[in-house]
Amino acid sequence: MRRPPRRQKDKKVDFGLKEKVAIITGGARGIGYADASALGAEGARIAINDLDAEAGATAVAALRAKGIDAECFAGDATDEATVKRLVDAIALRFGRVDILVNNAGIGVKPAYKVEEMPVEAWDKMINAHMRSTFLWSRAVIPHMRANGFGRIVSMCSMNFTGGGRPGVSHYAAAKAGILGLTQTMSKEVADDGITANAIAPGYVETELIAQFSPEMRNLITKQNPVGRMCHPDEVAALITFLCSTQAAFINGELICMDGGRRDFYWGN
């Protein structure tokens, strides 16, 4: 009988997150919403950014129903003026900014081989992931320096660490860029109590994955040593730890959480 590692739901470590103010981009659903719930459950106050204002409002209502102090700051995470305006508004509403989770992103469909990739598709992907990560990080660092504390966690992906699945070079390149940004930034900010890390999950059960065919989902599950996809709460647990006061010496890291798969097997 197979007994793969199971998801653990209880936890007892003090993460030192009470009253910390956390921004989660793309926080209205999926992994971002799970991050908001997990950080909020540890006492953090939550600023959700999302392009989808309605979904953001629904997420905030759900967080508040759990007793979490949360607010939605809707807007395009890739737009320079919007990001500046939203970070100012968040600092005004909460009085400080301690944590940034660079989570906003878009799916890999439609996929293109490099020689067929429209420039628009390339730019859209790079902007949604890499440009947004740069803009939000740049805007929050002065607030974190003022606190003498900060945590920046950015979403990479197995689509990059696994060597890149054919058809998604724009996504893999964007995630590779996020790692380069993270590692360099981590050296620039550490002297003010700030860490910057990245995580690379394998396939996580969210709406981003819902676009895959049942055959593809079966293949993904079958090819993973753990025999299933990752749950958003598992990503949120890692992010919560990386954002905690316990994780002060983890800096400039890329942490893979892909069930041990590590690479793309062929056959899809």
Ligand SMILES: NC(=O)c1ccc[n+]([C@@H]2O[C@H](COP(=O)([O-])OP(=O)(O)OC[C@H]3O[C@@H](n4cnc5c(N)ncnc54)[C@H](O)[C@@H]3O)[C@@H](O)[C@H]2O)c1
């Ligand atoms: N689901 C996976 O298998 C998986 C695996 C590895 C990495 N990731 C990464 O994790 C992150 C979240 O993925 P998810 O599966 O939860 O996705 P999702 O599609 O469920 O949620 C993404 C959220 O980001 C928002 N968003 C998109 N563009 C935006 C923009 N320009 N400004 C503001 N908000 C924007 C969307 O409205 C949505 O609410 C992404 O960066 C993704 O690349 C996902």
